[in-house]
Amino acid sequence: MHHGTAGDPPVDAGRWIDRGDTVIYDSEWVRLVTTDVELPDGTRIDHHVVRLPRPAAGTIMVHDRSVLLLWRHRFVTDTWGWELPAGAVDDGESPLEAARREAVEESGWAPRTLEQICSFHPANGMLDQTFQIFVSHDAEHVGDPTDTNEAARVEWLPIDEVRRRFLDGDITDGLSFGGLGYAFAAGIL
Structure with a gap:
């Protein structure tokens, strides 16, 4: 797994911040949510995410x-x-x-x-x-x-x-x- 090298930008540069989920659908197999995401420039968006409980x-x-x-x-x-x-x-x-x-x-x-x-x-x-x-x-x-x-x-x-x-x-x-x-x-x- 690539963890970065000396020439890579800082780890937090460009990080999207998860500010919480709103559940749209939930079952034992799958959860569909919208996640309130803060972008690197401070803009907030709702991003659809599929969460699966098991690998x-x-x-x-x-x-x-x-x-x-x-x-x-x-x-x-x-x-x-x-x-x-x-x-x-x-x-x-x-x-x-x-x-x-x-x-x-x-x-x-x-x-x-x-x-x-x-x-x-x-x-x-x-x-x-x-x-x-x-x-x-x-x-x-x-x-x-x-x-x-x-x-x-x-x-x-x-x-x-x-x-x-x-x-x-x-x-x-x-x-x-x-x-x-x-x-x-x-x-x-």
């Missing part, structure tokens, strides 16, 4: 130069694409535990060891959720996926094919795009 965790499982991916339909965008197994961190659960649980539920593969490789905000101009990405090189097949609604297919794709599909636009969801992009850039894949 999401996903796993890049690697085996024999292949990556396990799910072929999924997303009704919100009415699109199909390849995705990493991932989901929300439940109350009382660590992101690592959530990554392991989601992998088993969605793919039927259980990562034995997990290493966190990155954490990022997918849309930090209006969304406060954090995505945490883990990698595993020792997943074992433990059975069929327990959540059969998550994916139409579960497949191990060769890393070169994953890279091609990434570049061709077949991997578009934020968590998978950010996690795989980081893994490619860092030389993990």
Whole structure:
């Protein structure tokens, strides 16, 4: 994570100040608010913000130069694409535990060891959720996926094919795009 270098402006230069939220909608899944924000020049604005109560965790499982991916339909965008197994961190659960649980539920593969490789905000101009990405090189097949609604297919794709599909636009969801992009850039894949 970039924390600044000697040539960067002071941390507080340009800071937007949160002066409080007004709730528009609230449920256990999502809270929509307008936030009273003071801009660096002193101007005040109402900014719409989506607050999600839980981070999401996903796993890049690697085996024999292949990556396990799910072929999924997303009704919100009415699109199909390849995705990493991932989901929300439940109350009382660590992101690592959530990554392991989601992998088993969605793919039927259980990562034995997990290493966190990155954490990022997918849309930090209006969304406060954090995505945490883990990698595993020792997943074992433990059975069929327990959540059969998550994916139409579960497949191990060769890393070169994953890279091609990434570049061709077949991997578009934020968590998978950010996690795989980081893994490619860092030389993990």
